[in-house]
Amino acid sequence: MQELNEQILIYLNSLTSNKIIASISSIFADSPIFILPLFLIISWIFFTYKVKDNEKKKNLLFIFYSTVIAIIINLIIQNLFHFDRPETVLEWAWNLILKHLPDASFPSDHAAVSFSFLSALFLANYKKTAYILIIPFLIMNISRVILGVHWPFDVLVWSIIWIISAFISFKLLKKCNIIIKLNDCILKIMNYIKL
Secondary structure, three states: OHHHHHHHHHHHHHHHHOHHHHHHHHHHOOHHHHHHHHHHHHHHHHHHHOOOOHHHHHHHHHHHHHHHHHHHHHHHHHHHOOOOOOHHHHHHHOOOOOOOOOOOOOOOHHHHHHHHHHHHHHHOOOHHHHHHHHHHHHHHHHHHHHOOOOOHHHHOOOHHHHHHHHHHHHHHHHHOHHHHHHHHHHHHHHHHOOO
């Protein structure tokens, strides 16, 4: 399995010999992740001033919770298992474009957050938005492999697991009385400060 992982990584990293792919990968390796807070903030403001819909705001909170759950799951796994980043394999295979990489390779935080966010969008009936965002998020996750930040299986195999965080948020937390009260409290506070 590791041999296949290395072969895919080396092949994808070799694509950086094309300056256009190298530039796109450098830009997309991180930038699409900023869509998440922008979407949540802009939507919250829209549902506060334009549409005035607290139910939609609650859905935004559950989308946020699903990404938090994905991060928590990631942190737990990263503390239990340690996998080196692929930079050691790529030093002889190709040039690294990104320097000073963080320590943990597995699982991918960007993949976890982006896939849980997309899943939550589907569950919250933002299907058109989710379909539009699939493309930049896929490019982002593939770019992180191309640039040697992650092994292909860090992103590919484990991305399915992060979909679970959206289901936990929308199927379990929506029925939890503590979360319901927390959401009501958040909405009251935000309403008080005119947000």
